[in-house]
Amino acid sequence: MSWSIDTVTMDSRLVMGTGGASSLSILDQSLVASGTELTTVAMRRFDGAAQDSVFALLERLGIRILPNTAGCYTARDAVLTAQLAREALETNWVKLEVIADEDTLLPDPIELFRAAEELVLDGFTVFAYTNDDPALAKRLEDAGVAAVMPAGAPIGSGLGILNPHNIETIVSRAQVPIILDAGVGTASDAALAMELGCTAVLLASAVTRAHDAPAMARAMALAVEAGHLAAHAGRIPKRPLALASSPFEGMVAPA
């Protein structure tokens, strides 16, 4: 059931983001309920007054940190943010996020690709957040990223997987792990991602902004596990008409 990046093996296929939680306590409970072993954080200017101790929380829970470059619009900004994260958090892993505009938060493919190339050369293990574009996914893989993370739908939208066919195409051609990232709204979306062959699912808002965040975190953990099992259990083919599951022989007939 486990999967690996570099030499790190993880049992949980649910990667959690920490954004959107109403309190650190809710986040704490949600992370525990999710069973996640890898969790994203953002890098921001230190504010002594409003000190966010998400770093201390993740240290205490023993969850590996995946810093992101959220909010960056250019390769230059993303590379600097990744370098700061590497220094602050002592990890080569980075979730590369280079957005085009704040309405869609969709990736800017040109800047994303440039940043990916640069970070790979600089020795980073890059998790590239990208559009659900099979061509770009392949280019990112060829550039040497460790994982490709196509969006199911815009970040925080909860719209689910808008183009399952593209996700399936990306998975079928990839040699690196494909992690469905962004757009998940509820458990069935996460299960679908896994059924389409994704290695893992990354989500934040679907849990942290749910009415009962820890309950949704547990639901997502189960959905990811169920979807992964189903994907490898050999589902039945779809058929246009019914196929009886009870035998016709031996039916009781009225006299």
Place this chain on the structure above:
Amino acid sequence: MTQPITITLNGERRELSEPMSALALVSELTGRELGADGTPVDGTRLGIAVAIDGEVVRRGQWSQSTLADGHTVDVVTAVQGG
């Protein structure tokens, strides 16, 4: 006689009575006692990075990096996100 300097710290102008090292600045901001290698003396992890004029300064170099007049200094840490 040292002169007071002005730096831009996390986007805001900040007067320093005299030039100080990046190590002293981080220690002051975080309220943590740091060794010369930039790590907390209590053995925990700090989770902080510093950039001066857009270039990351490695933790081990903080003690030798003296902030000068006009420097743009960013001190960053992890927050909830993603």
